[in-house]
Amino acid sequence: MFIDTHTHNSDEAYAGCEDEVIERALAADVRILLQADISSRERGAMHALCDRHPGVLYPMAGLYPGSVDASWQDEVDQVQGWIAKRADIVAVGEIGLDYHYSPDTAALQCDALKAQLELAAKAGLPVNIHLREATDDFLKVMESCRGLGLRGNLHAFSLSADFLRRMQKYGDWSVGIGGVLTFKNSHLAREIADIPLDRILLETDAPYLAPTPLRGTRNESANIPLIATAIAGIKGLSVEEIAAATTANALKLFDRVIVK
Numbered sequence: 001m002f003i004d005t006h007t008h009n010s011d012e013a014y015a016g017c018e019d020e021v022i023e024r025a026l027a028a029d030v031r032i033l034l035q036a037d038i039s040s041r042e043r044g045a046m047h048a049l050c051d052r053h054p055g056v057l058y059p060m061a062g063l064y065p066g067s068v069d070a071s072w073q074d075e076v077d078q079v080q081g082w083i084a085k086r087a088d089i090v091a092v093g094e095i096g097l098d099y100h101y102s103p104d105t106a107a108l109q110c111d112a113l114k115a116q117l118e119l120a121a122k123a124g125l126p127v128n129i130h131l132r133e134a135t136d137d138f139l140k141v142m143e144s145c146r147g148l149g150l151r152g153n154l155h156a157f158s159l160s161a162d163f164l165r166r167m168q169k170y171g172d173w174s175v176g177i178g179g180v181l182t183f184k185n186s187h188l189a190r191e192i193a194d195i196p197l198d199r200i201l202l203e204t205d206a207p208y209l210a211p212t213p214l215r216g217t218r219n220e221s222a223n224i225p226l227i228a229t230a231i232a233g234i235k236g237l238s239v240e241e242i243a244a245a246t247t248a249n250a251l252k253l254f255d256r257v258i259v260k
Contacts, residue, residue: 001029001031001243001247001259002028002029002030002031002202002224002225002228002243002246002247003030003031003032003033003034003201003202003246003247003250003251003257004025004030004032004033004034004202004203004204004206004221004224005034005128005153005176005201005202005203005250005254006034006036006093006094006128006155006156006176006178006203006204006205007033007034007035007036007203007204007205007206007221008035008036008038008046008205008206008207008208009021009022009033009035009046009049009057009206009221010035010042010045010046010048010049011206011207013207013218014207014218018049019052019053021220021221021222022053022056022057022221024220024221024222025220025221025222025224026056027222028221028222028223028224028225029225029243030221030222030224030225031056031259032056032058032250032257032259033056033057033058033221034057034058034060034090034091034128034250034254034257035049035050035057035058035059035060036060036062036064036093036094036128036155036205037059037060037061037062037063037064037079037093037094038063038064038066038067038094039063039064039067039075040075040078041067043059043061043078043082046059047059047086050088054088055258055260058088058089058090058254058256058257059086059088059089059090060089060090060091060092060093060094060128061079061082061083061086061089061091061092061093062079062091062092062093062094062095062116062127062128063075063076063079063095063112063116064094064095064096064130065095065096065097065098065102065105065109065112065113065130066098066101066102068102068105068108068109068112069105069108070108072108072111072112072115073112073115075112076112076115076116076119079092079116079119080119080123083119083123083125087256088256089125089256090125090126090254090256090257091120091125091126091127091128091152091254092116092117092119092120092123092125092126092127092128093126093127093128093129093130093152093155094128094129094130094155095112095113095116095117095127095128095129095130096109096113096129096130096131096132096134096138096155097109097110097113097130097131097132097134097137097138097141098130098131098132098133098134099132099133099134099137100132100133106134106137109134110137110140110141113138113141114141114144114145117141117142117145117148117150118145118148120150120152121145121148121149121150125256126151126152126153126253126254127150127151127152127153128152128153128155128176129152129153129154129155130155130156131154131155131159135159135163139166142167142170143170145170146169146170148171149171150170150171150172151171151172151173151253152171152172152173152174152253153173153174153175153176153201153253154167154173154174154175154176155176155203155205156176156178156180156203156205156209157175157176157177157188158180158188159191160191161191161194161195164195164199172253173199174199174200174201174249174253175195175199175200175201176201176202176203177192177200177201177202177203177227177231178202178203178204178205178209178211178227179204179205179209179210179211179212179214179215179219179223179226179227180209181211181227181230181231182211182212182215182226182227182230183211183212183215184212189230189234192231192234192235193234193235197235197237197242197245197246198245198249199249200231200245200246200249201246201249201250201253202224202227202228202231202246202250203227204219204220204221204223204224204227205219206218206219206220206221206223207219207220210223211223211226211227211230212226214226225239228242228243228246229242231246
């Protein structure tokens with residue numbers, strides 16, 4: 001059994017074939033698909049799809065950094081409301097900082113991130129972090145939230161094993177590993193070799209970042225075994241051992257998930 005800890009099955013890339021994509025995932029033994037939230041503009045479609053596939057799809061609730069603008073507080077208030085309404089929300093995410101496309105909203109992103117970290121701590125939920133080209137400010141926000149007892153994972157991890165070790169002073173942290181690991185010239189193989197298996201989660205970020213040999217195509221959760229195979233080769237373990245370990249890691253972190 002595998003768990004995809006970060007995917008977007010309600011994305012418009014799957015319009016009209018969402019159920020088929022989910023069926024392919026189940027056929028590949030990917031039995032749980034965690035749905036990352038973006039904003040109120042897309043949340044309705046995500047909730048509707050989760051309601052069609054209870055026990056398979058689980059939603060997160062969060063404001064994506066690329067969606068942050070001057071109305072971010074209203075958006076975060078809605079996230080708080082949904083956490084109170086839906087018992088199946090498994091994390092506050094995806095939240096974080098991204099200065100690649102939106103450096104002009106850097107200050108607002110930091111404020112929104114801190115507010116959502118505080119919300120997660122109050123709700124007793126893990127966080128799912130998106131971080132791109134904003135490491136210094138991210139660590140400043142984490143320092144300001146030190147002592148909250150945070151737990152979560154760094155989605156689409158592309159940093160170093162040393163960075164993950166540094167994060168542990170801010171709580172209990174894991175990494176989400178996806179298709180980038182399989183890309184030619186990726187440095188992640190060296191880092192994965194140095195990251196303990198009990199800190200590794202599997203993810204696709206589908207429909208993005210399809211693993212080799214499917215790079216450039218629409219990604220799906222059914223491709224999770226390709227990522228597991230790559231990790232198995234690095235760790236010198238079987239795919240079955242990677243599946244068991246990463247599933248246990250996901251169930252420990254996202255403890256609202258119920259396996260039937």
